[in-house]
Amino acid sequence: MRNIWIVARKDLRGYFTSPIAYLVMAIFSAIMGYMFFSLLNLYVLQSMQFEQLRYGKGPSFNDSLIRPIFGNMNVVLLFIVPFITMRLFAEEKKNNTIELLFTAPIKMSQIVLGKYLSALLFVLVLLLLTIPYPIALSVAANPDWGVIAMCYLGTILMIGTYIAVGVLCSSITENQIVAGALTFGTILFFWIIKWASYNASPFWSDLLSYLSIVDHFEDFSRGIFNTRDIVFFASSIGLWLFLTYKTLESYSWRS
Amino acid sequence: MIEVQALSKFYGTRKAVDELSFNVEKGEVLGFLGPNGAGKSTTMKILTCFMPATSGTAKVAGYDVFEQPLEVKKRVGYLPETPPVYKDMVVLDYLIYAANLHGLKKAAAKNAALEAIEKCGLGGVKGRLIGNLSKGYRQRVGLAQAIVHRPEVLILDEPTVGLDPKQIIEIRGLIKSLAGDHTVILSTHILPEVQATCSRVLIINQGRIVAIDSLDAISARLRKGNVLSLVVERGTSDLVGKIQSLPGVASVSNPERADGGHRIIVTADESSDIRSAVAKIAFSSDAGLLELKRESMSLEDVFVKLTTVEHSI
Numbered sequence: 001m002r003n004i005w006i007v008a009r010k011d012l013r014g015y016f017t018s019p020i021a022y023l024v025m026a027i028f029s030a031i032m033g034y035m036f037f038s039l040l041n042l043y044v045l046q047s048m049q050f051e052q053l054r055y056g057k058g059p060s061f062n063d064s065l066i067r068p069i070f071g072n073m074n075v076v077l078l079f080i081v082p083f084i085t086m087r088l089f090a091e092e093k094k095n096n097t098i099e100l101l102f103t104a105p106i107k108m109s110q111i112v113l114g115k116y117l118s119a120l121l122f123v124l125v126l127l128l129l130t131i132p133y134p135i136a137l138s139v140a141a142n143p144d145w146g147v148i149a150m151c152y153l154g155t156i157l158m159i160g161t162y163i164a165v166g167v168l169c170s171s172i173t174e175n176q177i178v179a180g181a182l183t184f185g186t187i188l189f190f191w192i193i194k195w196a197s198y199n200a201s202p203f204w205s206d207l208l209s210y211l212s213i214v215d216h217f218e219d220f221s222r223g224i225f226n227t228r229d230i231v232f233f234a235s236s237i238g239l240w241l242f243l244t245y246k247t248l249e250s251y252s253w254r255s
Numbered sequence: 256m257i258e259v260q261a262l263s264k265f266y267g268t269r270k271a272v273d274e275l276s277f278n279v280e281k282g283e284v285l286g287f288l289g290p291n292g293a294g295k296s297t298t299m300k301i302l303t304c305f306m307p308a309t310s311g312t313a314k315v316a317g318y319d320v321f322e323q324p325l326e327v328k329k330r331v332g333y334l335p336e337t338p339p340v341y342k343d344m345v346v347l348d349y350l351i352y353a354a355n356l357h358g359l360k361k362a363a364a365k366n367a368a369l370e371a372i373e374k375c376g377l378g379g380v381k382g383r384l385i386g387n388l389s390k391g392y393r394q395r396v397g398l399a400q401a402i403v404h405r406p407e408v409l410i411l412d413e414p415t416v417g418l419d420p421k422q423i424i425e426i427r428g429l430i431k432s433l434a435g436d437h438t439v440i441l442s443t444h445i446l447p448e449v450q451a452t453c454s455r456v457l458i459i460n461q462g463r464i465v466a467i468d469s470l471d472a473i474s475a476r477l478r479k480g481n482v483l484s485l486v487v488e489r490g491t492s493d494l495v496g497k498i499q500s501l502p503g504v505a506s507v508s509n510p511e512r513a514d515g516g517h518r519i520i521v522t523a524d525e526s527s528d529i530r531s532a533v534a535k536i537a538f539s540s541d542a543g544l545l546e547l548k549r550e551s552m553s554l555e556d557v558f559v560k561l562t563t564v565e566h567s568i
Contacts, residue, residue, distance in 0.1 A: 006355045018343055100339035100400065103303045104356035105328040252306045 007114025085166025147223035154220025164240035262311035286453030338397025342386030357404035488543030503527030
């Protein structure tokens with residue numbers, strides 16, 4: 001456990017001693033702020049129209065504001081995660097610092113988990129930057145904290161899967177650009193994997209929609225805690241990290 | 256301390272290390288010598304558990320590198336060919352991190368890092384980013400990293416590459432001072448370095464051991480007969496004839512102009528020491544003796560002799 005933390009802490013510090021962390025945080029905050037502002041405006045506009053027409057209950061707070069915000073945030077993170085994970089192993093390989101890690105008395109699994117944890121903790125810092133939005137909402141309205149909590153949990157699990165993909169892609173190559181592009185492509189593929197299911201046989205349709213990352217976020221965004229989704233995310237994170245472990249092991253066999 | 260038995264390593268079908276066997280005793284400094292691509296780095300990478308061997312066994316401090324890599328890694332300090340330094344880290348932080356990786360905790364890690372900084376002469380740059388340091392300093396940081404956890408065994412892959420002459424002398428001094436407490440294997444292709452630091456040499460070529468012994472023993476083995484170099488001012492033709500008639504002399508070279516006189520190379524049998532006889536002749540024939548010395552085989556000669564294969568045309 002200590003060894004994992006040693007590796008993770010070093011990389012986490014690495015983000016903050018380079019411009020990467022601040023750049024990513026600035027871009028993420030700016031885009032999230034703009035999105036929040038626009039969606040809130042839209043919601044206010046819709047509510048006012050309902051008010052004038054006295055037509056039904058008006059738009060639901062969760063459906064028209066909370067869910068779109070988190071949905072959009074996940075898309076933004078889809079773009080950001082490759083930039084966070086691409087350096088993890090690729091840079092170590094390029095600079096030969098991997099020899100320091102691999103000849104230190106720590107296990108390969110601890111190295112993989114440490115790297116994973118560093119990127120995950122950095123994304124948690126990004127998510128912390130969005131906490132002011134629900135707090136701002138709670139000043140004027142009465143948001144459902146349960147739904148918000150579930151949305152955060154779902155986001156963390158989903159981003160956790162992205163990061164695991166990123167860690168694997170970074171372990172394959174020593175070129176950061178290749179690692180980033182591979183990560184982005186793979187995640188995007190699992191985002192849209194469901195598209196092929198609309199016209200497929202029941203078996204394939206079920207399989208493809210099970211593999212679709214976004215589908216497993218649906219329940220969280222409704223405030224539902226579904227163990228099926230938890231199992232999906234946990235097992236896919238485990239699988240990607242296991243593949244990373246195997247890749248790195250074979251690296252030392254081949255090199 | 257280090258036992259290597261029939262170690263082989265293939266890269267694909269290319270044999271990088273071929274049935275290597277040797278032992279290193281505790282406290283010894285073993286020089287690993289060989290031309291580029293001889294298999295030095297590969298052997299070192301196997302000994303540090305960075306990569307597994309194709310066949311054969313290697314034991315460090317009694318632990319097998321393949322069966323118990325963690326135990327081996329704890330006891331080995333390794334400086335790879337390229338120092339494994341993070342350019343965006345400060346020297347002190349980097350060494351603390353290296354100490355942490357080897358299981359040293361907070362204060363202990365910091366003390367170990369400071370001690371390594373002291374030993375490697377990094378005091379002046381400990382607060383600077385490694386990326387801003389010169390190649391020589393980075394090399395020293397790499398060396399500090401290797402010794403930070405006070406390992407029993409040090410494996411140094413070309414430790415003085417890229418250093419200026421003054422630094423080279425310092426680093427050699429440091430390596431010498433580490434011998435005794437530590438067992439050191441160091442690879443190099445700078446030959447005087449071996450003469451300066453190592454108690455034993457292992458010469459390797461194309462993955463095979465060509466020689467392993469103390470330097471003196473190796474060069475003595477290769478020296479065929481006694482070679483004397485003689486410089487005189489005059490009367491060379493007379494002298495050559497007289498020397499030739501001495502017992503035990505195998506050949507006498509034709510005089511060449513050198514060092515303000517004429518140089519004659521005399522080769523004699525290994526058993527006969529003809530130095531005083533040659534000197535006597537030079538005096539008695541009033542040749543004006545300027546220089547008389549025994550030519551010992553330099554390490555360069557040994558190295559070239561052992562690692563060159565002459566192909567017939």
